[in-house]
Amino acid sequence: MGAYILKRLALTVPILVGLSIVVFAMMALIPGDPATAILGAYATPENVERLNRQLGLDRPLVAQYFTWAGNLLQGDMGRSFALNRPVADEVFERFGATLVLAGAALVLASALGLLAGIISAVRQFGWTDRALTLLVLVGVSTPSFWLGLLLIMLFAVELRWLPASGMFAIYGGGDLPDLLAHLAMPAVTLAVVAAGVIARLTRTAMLEVLRQDCISTARAKGVAERRVIYVHAFKAALVSVIPLIGVQAGFVLGGAVYVETVFQWPGVGRMLVDAIARRDLLLVQGGVLVVAAFYVLFNLLADVAQTLVDPRLR
Amino acid sequence: MTCRRSALGAAPVPAPTPVPATAPAPATALLGAALAAALSVAAPAPAQTPPGVLVVAQIAEPQSLDPHAVTAVNDFRILMNIYEGLVRYAPGTLEVEPALAESWDVSDDGLVYEFALREGVSFHDGAPLDAEAVVFNFERMLDEDHPYHDTGPFPLSFFFSAVESVEAVDPLTVRFTLEAPYAPFLSNLAYPTGLIVSPAAVGAHEEDFGRNPSGAGPFRFVEWVSNNRVVIEANPDYRDGPPDLEAVVFRPITDANTRVAEMLSGGVDVMVEVPPDNLAMFEDDPRFDVHEQAGPHLWFLILNTREGPMADRRVRQAVNYAIDKTALVENVLSGTAEVAAGPTPPAFGWAYNEALEPYPFDPDKARALLAEAGHEGAELTFYVTEGGSGMLDPVAMGAAIQADLVRVGLDVTIETYEWNTFLGRVNPGLEGKADLAQMAWMTNDPDTLPYLALRSEATPEQGGFNSGYYANPEVDRLLEDARRSTDQDERARLYREMQAIVQEDAPWAFIANWKQNAVTSAKVAGFELQPSFFLLLRDVTKN
Numbered sequence: 001m002g003a004y005i006l007k008r009l010a011l012t013v014p015i016l017v018g019l020s021i022v023v024f025a026m027m028a029l030i031p032g033d034p035a036t037a038i039l040g041a042y043a044t045p046e047n048v049e050r051l052n053r054q055l056g057l058d059r060p061l062v063a064q065y066f067t068w069a070g071n072l073l074q075g076d077m078g079r080s081f082a083l084n085r086p087v088a089d090e091v092f093e094r095f096g097a098t099l100v101l102a103g104a105a106l107v108l109a110s111a112l113g114l115l116a117g118i119i120s121a122v123r124q125f126g127w128t129d130r131a132l133t134l135l136v137l138v139g140v141s142t143p144s145f146w147l148g149l150l151l152i153m154l155f156a157v158e159l160r161w162l163p164a165s166g167m168f169a170i171y172g173g174g175d176l177p178d179l180l181a182h183l184a185m186p187a188v189t190l191a192v193v194a195a196g197v198i199a200r201l202t203r204t205a206m207l208e209v210l211r212q213d214c215i216s217t218a219r220a221k222g223v224a225e226r227r228v229i230y231v232h233a234f235k236a237a238l239v240s241v242i243p244l245i246g247v248q249a250g251f252v253l254g255g256a257v258y259v260e261t262v263f264q265w266p267g268v269g270r271m272l273v274d275a276i277a278r279r280d281l282l283l284v285q286g287g288v289l290v291v292a293a294f295y296v297l298f299n300l301l302a303d304v305a306q307t308l309v310d311p312r313l314r
Numbered sequence: 315m316t317c318r319r320s321a322l323g324a325a326p327v328p329a330p331t332p333v334p335a336t337a338p339a340p341a342t343a344l345l346g347a348a349l350a351a352a353l354s355v356a357a358p359a360p361a362q363t364p365p366g367v368l369v370v371a372q373i374a375e376p377q378s379l380d381p382h383a384v385t386a387v388n389d390f391r392i393l394m395n396i397y398e399g400l401v402r403y404a405p406g407t408l409e410v411e412p413a414l415a416e417s418w419d420v421s422d423d424g425l426v427y428e429f430a431l432r433e434g435v436s437f438h439d440g441a442p443l444d445a446e447a448v449v450f451n452f453e454r455m456l457d458e459d460h461p462y463h464d465t466g467p468f469p470l471s472f473f474f475s476a477v478e479s480v481e482a483v484d485p486l487t488v489r490f491t492l493e494a495p496y497a498p499f500l501s502n503l504a505y506p507t508g509l510i511v512s513p514a515a516v517g518a519h520e521e522d523f524g525r526n527p528s529g530a531g532p533f534r535f536v537e538w539v540s541n542n543r544v545v546i547e548a549n550p551d552y553r554d555g556p557p558d559l560e561a562v563v564f565r566p567i568t569d570a571n572t573r574v575a576e577m578l579s580g581g582v583d584v585m586v587e588v589p590p591d592n593l594a595m596f597e598d599d600p601r602f603d604v605h606e607q608a609g610p611h612l613w614f615l616i617l618n619t620r621e622g623p624m625a626d627r628r629v630r631q632a633v634n635y636a637i638d639k640t641a642l643v644e645n646v647l648s649g650t651a652e653v654a655a656g657p658t659p660p661a662f663g664w665a666y667n668e669a670l671e672p673y674p675f676d677p678d679k680a681r682a683l684l685a686e687a688g689h690e691g692a693e694l695t696f697y698v699t700e701g702g703s704g705m706l707d708p709v710a711m712g713a714a715i716q717a718d719l720v721r722v723g724l725d726v727t728i729e730t731y732e733w734n735t736f737l738g739r740v741n742p743g744l745e746g747k748a749d750l751a752q753m754a755w756m757t758n759d760p761d762t763l764p765y766l767a768l769r770s771e772a773t774p775e776q777g778g779f780n781s782g783y784y785a786n787p788e789v790d791r792l793l794e795d796a797r798r799s800t801d802q803d804e805r806a807r808l809y810r811e812m813q814a815i816v817q818e819d820a821p822w823a824f825i826a827n828w829k830q831n832a833v834t835s836a837k838v839a840g841f842e843l844q845p846s847f848f849l850l851l852r853d854v855t856k857n
Contacts, residue, residue, distance in 0.1 A: 032734025036741075038385055038469050040703050043741060044766075044777045047472055054467035081467070084378040084524040085540070093540060149571060156579040164575040170543045170563050171364060264567050266541030274374075274568075279734065 005304065012296045016289060023288050024065050027281045033057070034081060034279040055081055068285065078282035082275065087286035090271065095290055097167055098267035100179075101259070102252045104187040109194035109252070110245055114234075116195070117202020117241075122229055124207065132199070140196035144255055148189040148262035155185060165264035186263040190255055194248040201244050205237035212236070239310045246302030250295065363583050366560035368838065368856055370849070371573045371585040375541055375566040378524030381509035382455050382468050386703075387756075390506045391586070391849035392544055392564055396438075397509035397529030400429050400448070400488075401500055403846050408610060408662055408758065410500045414443065414510060414530065415488075424495030424800040431486045435553050437512035438534040445482030450513040452480045452490075465521050473502040495798040497805055501759035506848075532557045532852040541566065558840075558855045577602070577833055583856060584841065586832045586849070590648030596833045605832045607843035610661045611704055611756045612654055612763065615715070615823035618744040620783040623694065628687040630820040633750070634673035636680035636722040637715055643826050646710045651826040656817040657768065658760050658809060659827045661845040664802065665760040667810035670817055672824065680722040693725045697740060697751035702733035704754035706828060712752060715825075726750075743774035743781050750823070751781065758846065760809050765793050768816060784821030 035051040036043040052058045059067075071078060077087040116136065120129045156164035162181055163169065169178050209215065210233055218228050257269030268287055275283040363369045376389045381397055384390070400415040412418075415429035435443040454462045455471040476496040483489050492499065502508060515528035527535045532554070533546035547561040565582060567573045570589045577585045577596075588596065588604075596602045617624045617633065624630055639653040652660075655670040684690050696719075698712035699705055712728055719726045729748070731739060740751045755763045765772070770785035772778025789812055796808040817824070834841050840853045 030735075031738045032732075033738075035469075036737055037734050040385065040737070042385070042470065042472075043737060044779070045774075046777050047469070050472075051467055051469050079521075082377055083375070083540075084380070084383065084521075090540065097541075149575075152572070152575045152579075156581075157575055160579060164579045164581055165567060165572045166542065166565070168542060170369065170565060171367065261569050262572060264569065264572055270568070277734075 005300065008300050008303075012293065015296065016293060019292050020069070020285060020289055021065070023285055024061070024068075024281070027276075027279065027284055028061050032279055034281065037277075037279045038082075068282065077286040080275070080280050080283040082278040082280040082283065087282050090283065091268065091286045091290050094266055094268040094271045094287075095294070097265060098253070098256055098260070098269060100167075101183065101186055101190065101265055101267060102249070102256050104183055105190035105252050105256075106194065106245070106249055108187055108191040109198055109248065112191065113195040113198025114202050114241070116199040118206055118229065118234060120199065120203040121206035121210065136196040136199045139192045140200075142192060144189050144193065145258045145262050147192060148185065148259060151185045151189060152262070167266055186259050186265050189262070190252055190259045193255065194252055197248060198241065198245060202237065202241055205240045206233060209233045209236045235309075239306070242306050242309060243302060246299065246305075249298055249302070253291075253295070363580070366856060368559050368562045368584060368851065368854060369582045370562060370564050371567045371576055371582040372564050373566075373570075373573075373587050374568050376538075376544060376564075379527040379535065379538070379544070380465075380524035381506045381511065381529075382451070382471070383466060383524055384506070385469050387847050390847070392546070393506050393509060393527075394848040395531055395533045395562065395851050396527055396535055396546055397506075397511065397531045399503055399505075399508040399510060400431075401504045401508075403504050403844065403848075405842070405850070406844065407664075408501070408845050409664060410504050413504075418500075420800050422800075424497070424798060425492050427490040427492070427499065428483070429488045429490075431488065432553060433486060435530055436551065437514070437528050437530050438549060439512050439515050439528045441512055441514040443510065443530050444485045445488045446485070447513050448488045448510060449480050449482050450516075451510050452477060454516065455507075462516050462520070465516060465523055470505075470507040473505065473507045474499075495800070497797050497799055498759035498761040501761075504846075505758045533562060536561070552852075554852075557852050559851065562851055577835075580835070583835045583838050584832060586830070588831050588833050590650045593648065593650070593831060601836050603834050603836060603838070603841075605834065605841065605843045606650075606829045607831075607845060607847075608652060608659070608661050608827055608829045609756065609845050609847045610659045610758065611754065611828040611847075612657065612659050612824070613651070613704070613706060613711075613752075613754045613826040613828065614654065614657075615825065616740070616744065616751045616753050616782040617821060617823065618749045618782050619785075619821055620745055622749050623687070623689040623692040624749050624782075626687045626689065627819060628683045629689050629692070630823075631673070632680040632683035632687070632722065633719065633724075633823050634820050635676045635683065636724075637718045637823060637825065638675040639672060639825055640675060642711060642714055646707055646714055647826065650831060651706065651828045654824040654827045656813040656824055657764055657822065658813050661827070662760040662809075665806045665809040667813040669810075670813060673817075673820075677718075677722050684722060684724070690723050691725055694719070694727070694749040695747070696726050696728050697736065697744075697748045698728050698730045699733050699736040699752055700730060702736065702754075704756050704828065705733070705752065706754070706826070708752050711825075715823075740781050741774060741779065743783065745783070753781075754828075756828075756847065760805075761793070761797055764789070764809075764812060764816070765797065768821065769793055782821055784819070786815060786819055789815055789819075 034055060035048040039047055068078060080087050080090055083090055116132050120132045123129045152164050155162040162184055167182050168174050215228060215233055218232050256267055260267040260270045268291060272287045372388055374388050376392055377386060378384050379392060381393045398413050400413060401410045402413040404411040414432060414435060416432050418427060418429045420427050431445060437443055452474060453460045455468045456474060456477060457463060476492045476494060477490055478493045479491045481489050512528035516523045519526040525538055532549055532552045534549045536545040536547050538544045544564040545561060548556045548559060550556045567576060573585050574592050576582045593604060597604050617630050619625055643651045643653055653672045655672040658666055660666045696716060699708045701708060716726045716728055739747060744751055757763050767779040768784055769790050772780040773783055774781055792808045792812040796805045799805045830843055830847050832843055837857050839855045844850060
């Protein structure tokens with residue numbers, strides 16, 4: 001197990017190096033350059049050249065890449081010229097915010113999805129099952145930016161229970177209740193689709209397990225029905241649900257870009273969109289690298305978790 | 315004061331009066347509603363903004379608070395309240411008046427400007443604002459060997475590229491010597507690039523000065539929490555008396571719908587750049603005031619005068635007649651712009667030619683001109699951008715313009731590009747690529763746009779923005795003379811004459827002048843938008 005994890009970790013190094021080269025080349029190939037983006041209407045060739053010199057962008061691309069890589073090895077990710085601050089500060093701060101949002105959404109989606117899936121399976125074809133199936137269908141089909149705006153209109157504008165946007169209050173606040181108040185709407189918005197997908201799969205997995213002999217045996221032995229469902233059947237179904245939750249984690253991270261925009265959540269998705277528009281090369285590099293590294297890590301964790309739950313994989 | 319990196323940092327402004335938490339209703343049938351309510355049990359209801367503190371919704375996170383390092387109006391809105399320059403625009407105009415400098419003299423040849431500074435002014439960090447400090451500011455930007463030149467970059471330093479030297483004559487007198495007469499110099503000093511920063515703060519923070527700003531303006535910097543807020547507070551020692559507001563909080567809210575929602579829910583007191591569709595709603599609501607102000611902005615089409623049908627002046631005039639500009643500003647832009655008459659926006663009151671009338675919408679005249687020129691049914695390529703600084707609603711506007719041109723028999727093909735890509739295609743010139751291209755400019759002096767984009771010596775080959783290759787020796791002469799003249803009335807006369815000629819020659823299709831808008835809550839008083847598009851909060855009050 002330890003050797004397996006080490007091997008997987010070692011494999012991420014060439015992945016990240018390759019990725020950084022691709023991103024660097026892509027940013028160089030797309031039209032437009034940082035100096036033009038900064039100068040806008042004033043981007044005369046003369047002004048662009050002068051600004052490129054000040055930004056250190058007049059050197060050959062390969063040289064720029066090696067300088068960046070060399071600095072990275074010493075823990076320096078460079079400086080964002082659009083934000084005038086170190087890339088590392090910005091990336092980790094923004095990535096932290098995304099993790100809070102995506103993490104909350106994933107926990108919420110898993111809890112709701114599993115619960116709804118189990119209830120649906122137990123009450124198969126009953127009215128609860130039908131209502132839940134309908135709700136799941138609505139959830140999976142709702143565009144998140146639209147749902148987000150509706151929630152804002154209801155809870156922030158009409159009822160004034162929750163703040164409309166941001167991660168913390170701009171005065172006072174800054175504590176956990178403040179964070180939760182700001183987190184509620186974006187987390188729900190982000191969780192809805194994933195919850196629907198998880199519910200559907202849990203329902204299928206549970207139905208499959210409930211038909212198996214071990215469940216009949218348990219019931220024949222007189223185990224309480226609650227226990228049969230929530231312990232015996234659910235544990236067996238979890239094996240096929242966990243990898244799905246791993247996949248959903250990826251979707252939630254991706255979907256966070258829209259939700260971050262609607263709710264002004266200071267996450268890494270919006271940061272990357274802005275950085276690309278401004279041709280802020282080092283910020284794009286740093287952001288992509290950190291996101292990719294964590295993505296690889298999450299996949300690894302999901303694989304390890306599955307191994308631990310399912311004795312057959314050990 | 316250092317910048318707090320953690321968004322959990324202590325609150326910088328007086329704690330708000332707590333509003334009792336409303337008990338959320340029990341879970342409803344809606345899954346989302348139930349969850350939101352459940353999560354909010356422990357949370358206080360969002361408070362109204364505290365009294366004396368003005369919360370402003372900005373359109374983006376600022377890039378820097380170093381006025382010499384930035385180019386965006388979004389940043390200028392903060393900077394104009396922290397810093398002051400030697401001169402400034404008089405309220406409601408684009409005419410220069412004294413600020414840190416009490417008065418100034420210009421030599422007869424227009425080469426030497428001598429400014430007398432006000433006595434007893436100091437920066438927020440306590441250092442005196444004297445002639446040496448002013449010299450430091452300009453040398454940092456202009457002299458590549460200056461010890462703090464590497465605290466840049468300084469993208470707009472070319473505003474002062476005419477400056478040959480700047481020296482401190484005595485502690486309260488600064489002398490600028492120019493290489494050649496350059497009349498827009500004063501106007502450029504009134505721009506944010508001319509704001510005066512504290513040399514001591516630059517020395518202390520170096521490249522991080524942009525996050526630890528110190529100036530001599532009516533407000534001083536408190537903190538910048540990334541992606542959350544920039545806070546400034548009243549400067550009790552401001553030379554003209556402290557402002558009434560205790561503090562101002564700038565919040566970056568990039569999504570326009572979210573900005574509107576924050577305004578409606580009471581989370582902000584001021585929002586700028588209101589989407590046109592929402593203006594009517596705010597106008598009808600007594601809780602809000604709507605403000606509008608035309609600015610030095612021009613939205614136009616560059617026409618390729620070097621080749622193809624547009625080389626013929628009659629075709630260019632036909633394009634101007636064919637476009638229904640009133641419909642564009644009323645319908646596509648919901649009244650957030652006015653129809654433009656010529657190359658100079660009316661906001662430059664002193665230099666604007668009042669006699670000019672916009673080209674009327676006259677498709678028959680357009681057809682007649684096309685027939686006369688023998689270019690009926692000409693095939694044209696039209697560059698459209700997806701968005702960009704000052705471009706308003708370019709895709710919808712492009713489609714409407716295309717429809718107007720098709721109606722007079724022209725065969726117009728649109729090519730759409732992302733903004734930076736678009737600039738990369740248009741700025742090098744339209745030759746061999748397109749017949750028409752969208753463009754918008756916002757400038758601070760009537761010289762800037764025509765000098766950079768209409769002179770025959772300003773073609774892209776020569777480093778200018780005349781991407782349509784317009785050339786008229788008379789226009790060249792008028793612009794050169796206006797630049798050399800130090801007499802404002804004489805300059806105004808030259809610019810008015812230039813506008814009449816350019817309108818007749820029609821190197822561009824003149825479309826719209828944008829009106830900046832803002833919404834304030836009814837509690838806010840003394841708020842006024844400026845033609846410069848700066849946000850000046852010195853005289854704003856909040857009850």
